[in-house]
Amino acid sequence: MEKFIIEGGYKLSGSIAVAGAKNHALKMIPATLLSNKPTLISNIPEIEDVLLMFEIIRALGGEVKKMGKGKYLIDPRKIKTTKIPYELGRKLRTSVMFIAPLLARFGKASFPHPGGCMIGKRPIDMFLAGFQALGARLREDNEYYHLIASRGGLKGGKYVFRKSSVTVTESLLMAATLAKGKTELIFAACEPEIAALASDLNKQGAKIKGAGTHNIEITGVKSLKGGSIKCVPDRIECGTFAILGALLSDDLKITNCNPAHLEVFWLHLKKAGVNFTLGKDWVKIKKSPRPFKAIGDVITHEYPGLVTDLQAPLTVLLTQSKGITMVHETIFEGRLFYTDILNRMGADIILCDPHRAIVNGPTKLHGKDMESPDLRAGMALVLAALLAKGTSTIANIYQIDRGYENIEERLSKIGAKIIRQEG
Numbered sequence: 001m002e003k004f005i006i007e008g009g010y011k012l013s014g015s016i017a018v019a020g021a022k023n024h025a026l027k028m029i030p031a032t033l034l035s036n037k038p039t040l041i042s043n044i045p046e047i048e049d050v051l052l053m054f055e056i057i058r059a060l061g062g063e064v065k066k067m068g069k070g071k072y073l074i075d076p077r078k079i080k081t082t083k084i085p086y087e088l089g090r091k092l093r094t095s096v097m098f099i100a101p102l103l104a105r106f107g108k109a110s111f112p113h114p115g116g117c118m119i120g121k122r123p124i125d126m127f128l129a130g131f132q133a134l135g136a137r138l139r140e141d142n143e144y145y146h147l148i149a150s151r152g153g154l155k156g157g158k159y160v161f162r163k164s165s166v167t168v169t170e171s172l173l174m175a176a177t178l179a180k181g182k183t184e185l186i187f188a189a190c191e192p193e194i195a196a197l198a199s200d201l202n203k204q205g206a207k208i209k210g211a212g213t214h215n216i217e218i219t220g221v222k223s224l225k226g227g228s229i230k231c232v233p234d235r236i237e238c239g240t241f242a243i244l245g246a247l248l249s250d251d252l253k254i255t256n257c258n259p260a261h262l263e264v265f266w267l268h269l270k271k272a273g274v275n276f277t278l279g280k281d282w283v284k285i286k287k288s289p290r291p292f293k294a295i296g297d298v299i300t301h302e303y304p305g306l307v308t309d310l311q312a313p314l315t316v317l318l319t320q321s322k323g324i325t326m327v328h329e330t331i332f333e334g335r336l337f338y339t340d341i342l343n344r345m346g347a348d349i350i351l352c353d354p355h356r357a358i359v360n361g362p363t364k365l366h367g368k369d370m371e372s373p374d375l376r377a378g379m380a381l382v383l384a385a386l387l388a389k390g391t392s393t394i395a396n397i398y399q400i401d402r403g404y405e406n407i408e409e410r411l412s413k414i415g416a417k418i419i420r421q422e423g
Contacts, residue, residue, distance in 0.1 A: 004394040004408060006385040007417035008367055012249040014414040018238045018257040019045040019405050020070060020231030024193040026094040027170045028200055028229065029053045029074065033062065033101035034177055035204060037226030038075040044231055046070060048402040052092045059085045060098075070231075083110040086143060090114070096127060096167065099147065100174035103136060107149040126165055130172045133159040134179055156181030156220055164189045164302040169216070170197055176218035177206045185216040191303040192232065192261045200229045235261040237404070238283065239310045240379055243317050245285030246274040246292070247387050252414065254283040264306050268314065271295050272321055291362040294323025300330050312338060312380035316387070318359040319347040327357045338377035341370050345388055367392035372399040379404060386416055 020043035030053065032039040044050060046069075054064045054072070061080035065073045082102045089095040089112040102109035113124065128138055128145070134157050135150035156179045159172060169189040174197075176183035188194075190212050198211030204227050207219040238257040245252035246269065259266070259278040269276060272295055275288040295318065300308040308331040318325045319342060329335045336357045339349040345368050348360040367390030372378030378400040385392035394400075397420070400407060408418045 001395060001423070002397050003421055003423070004382065004385075004397050004400075005419050005421050006367070006382065006392045006394065008365075008386050008388040008390060008392060010248070010386070010415055010417050012244065012386075012411075012415040013251045015253040015255055016241055016410055016414050017255045018233045018241065019043075021045070021193060021196075021234040022047060022049060022236070022403050023166075023191075023234075024196050024231045025050055026053060027097055027193065027197050028231065029057070030097040030101050031174055031197060031201060032074040033057070033060075033076045033079065033098070034105055034174060034201070035224040035226050036077055036105075037224075038073055038077070039204070039226045040067065040071065040073050040228040042071045042228070042230045044070045044072055045234065045405045047405050048398065049092060049094065052088060053094065056084060056088050056095060056098060059088060060102075079106070082106050082108050083144075084112065086112045094167070096124060097171060097174075099127065099131070100171040103131060103147050103149055104154055104175045104178040107153055108147065110144050110146045112144055126161070126168045127171055130159050130168055131175060133157045134172070134175055134183065152180065154179035154220075156183040156218070158184045158186065161185070161187040161189075166191050166194065169194055173198060173208065173211065173216060173218060174201070176220060177201055177208070177224065178222070179218075179220040181220055183218045183220070185218070187214050188216045189302060190214055192235065192258075196232045203227055203229065233257045233281075236307065236309045236376075238262060239265050239307070240313045240383070242269065242274075242276065242283055242285060243310075243313045244383055244386070246272075246276075246288060246317060247320060247383060249285055249414075250287035252285040254285070255281065257281060257283060259283055262307075264304060265310060268295055268298065268306065272317060290320070292317060292321040294318070294321045294325045294361065297326045297328065299328045302331075308332060308335065309376045311335065312377045313383055315339065315349075315357070315359060316342070316380050316383045319349070319361045319363050319365065319384075320387070321359075321361045323361070325359045327359060329355050335377070338373050338380065341368075341373070341381060342384060344368050344370070345384055364389065366390055369393045369395075371395040372397055375399050375403045379407075382407070382411075382418070386411070386418070
């Protein structure tokens with residue numbers, strides 16, 4: 001098992017580019033199966049989760065060909081099965097995103113309960129209810145769910161979300177693209193990646209209105225064409241690098257990003273006293289007074305609120321902020337459990353319950369041996385280790401590789417002392 005060895009306390013400087021958005025790529029890859037023509041996707045982050053999505057396409061009979069750095073041609077013309085392999089489905093939460101295109105185009109889909117990060121309960125009941133609202137029938141056996149479209153394919157319908165869900169919104173948007181008639185999605189999620197997915201599909205012939213708002217209307221079409229599309233920049237990487245710059249740099253430029261996707265996040269950094277400038281596609285982190293200021297309260301929320309995936313990196317910043325801040329994680333149960341590791345490094349954090357933690361700062365962090373508990377917490381531990389005095393070892397970095405492309409190489413180029421090691 002590979003691990004990171006990190007020597008902390010070094011100043012960082014220079015420029016670091018944001019990769020393509022993981023949360024866009026992992027939805028656009030299965031969406032290519034809606035068409036019977038090849039699609040070229042560029043700016044794809046070459047991360048573990050993306051490679052697993054490609055494995056699923058190949059297992060279904062499709063072809064994936066690398067055309068260059070971050071550029072892949074996906075050919076769905078030879079799809080031969082609509083059953084997602086058990087082991088692949090269990091490895092990856094977003095394997096669930098293949099259900100909609102398979103069901104919409106072929107009229108059926110079989111899949112195991114999807115896997116992924118263990119960060120609280122992540123049921124699929126809303127997925128199933130949504131597909132049933134479009135006329136699909138459900139059958140279950142010991143290991144698989146089986147969905148079958150009504151005779152003649154899926155039919156347009158109305159689905160009201162009882163709570164916001166990004167992946168359910170994206171799934172039903174895809175399914176409705178080829179359904180007969182009109183579909184209404186009420187109280188849909190409105191994250192930037194949803195609007196990007198709808199824009200991609202519209203370029204291929206779909207008729208989707210309102211994506212990026214809470215009410216989406218889809219008029220089904222008979223087929224989609226192929227084409228060429230590009231992943232949007234990863235807003236989670238952008239925010240993470242901004243926090244890294246605040247902690248360890250007086251001069252760091254973040255490029256290939258879209259700061260407009262993080263409006264509420266920038267308010268949090270400003271309140272903490274971080275000095276930064278925003279451009280159209282760049283962010284400049286400048287020298288800031290230390291310690292930072294306590295924010296008072298940090299509450300994660302669906303877009304356009306503070307994204308949950310930046311909660312852990314922001315908590316690392318709070319350990320260097322003077323005063324007390326309550327962190328309230330409203331999206332995922334148990335996503336604050338990593339704070340125990342930060343406490344072992346020297347932080348002063350009280351975990352009140354699975355959703356709330358009190359951070360008291362500033363505190364000095366010290367290098368420790370630790371293990372990445374999940375994707376986003378793992379990256380937060382990298383930030384903490386780069387800040388800490390001494391040497392840290394982070395095991396289980398497969399979790400970090402799932403979402404961050406060649407992160408040790410990219411961080412090394414701006415001055416970080418981080419190496420990947422076997423064992």
